[in-house]
Amino acid sequence: MDSRQQSLNLIELPNHQRMMKLIRWTDLQTGLVPLAILLFLLSLMLLRQAATFGSRYGEFYAPLKLVAIAGFVVVAGLLIAVASFRRFYLIDSDRRCVYRGLKMFFASRVRLAFEREDIAAIATEGKRVSNKGGTYWYYRVVLLSATGVREPLSKWWQENLQRCNEDATKVAEMLDCPLHLAPEHTLLQYRIEGGNPVITFGPFKFFNKELIVPLLVMLAIILAGFVLLSKILTYPLR
16 A cells, blocks of 8 residues: 555654644644634624514513524534644654644544655744734744645744745755745745746735635625524514
8 A cells, every 4th residue: 555545643653752742733723713703703693583483472582682692502522623623744754754643532643745755845934913902913833745746834923024934944854845935924935847846935915815715705605694693683583
């Protein structure tokens, strides 16, 4: 069997205790946290509305109460899922390779992800995030593969470029591969041209075509949530 296809328990991996371990959240986990918060607030509003109806009619309005309780149960399930599943990477300096692992509750499985010939470079990547509290920059360590794949190795760190650069430097030394450290407040650009990797860093641009689709999807979800909530709160009592 190809070593890349073989899945092992973490304890079966030789010298795993001497390997460097990097932990990151998956995209699913990142999306579940705001979803859980939104669902919790919605359930809280429904429970409060049920109590308002109860003060008028002498008891909780049963349908709203049941929906609110179901919402709290789903929120608990989402939070358990976020805490129990974890993506991580192991850097093997002996074989000059990277293992990809997944922790599920108390069990951890690993699989060979990249060998030395698959790795073009290690780099740090930044992104700009704006909200009501201000504008912040987040950074993480990424592996740039020889085929043009950008594989995140760590989670995003807020305003901590120094730590990410230190981790990236250590990973590059362990793998004996090129290193590209991001300057402050820049975006990583990576592509393959003529079979050779091209790695550059550029300034943030407010208009980014890659953000249009995610932004439209987010706006559609928020709009659908408000429509659903208005329908529930204006549903006529019988």
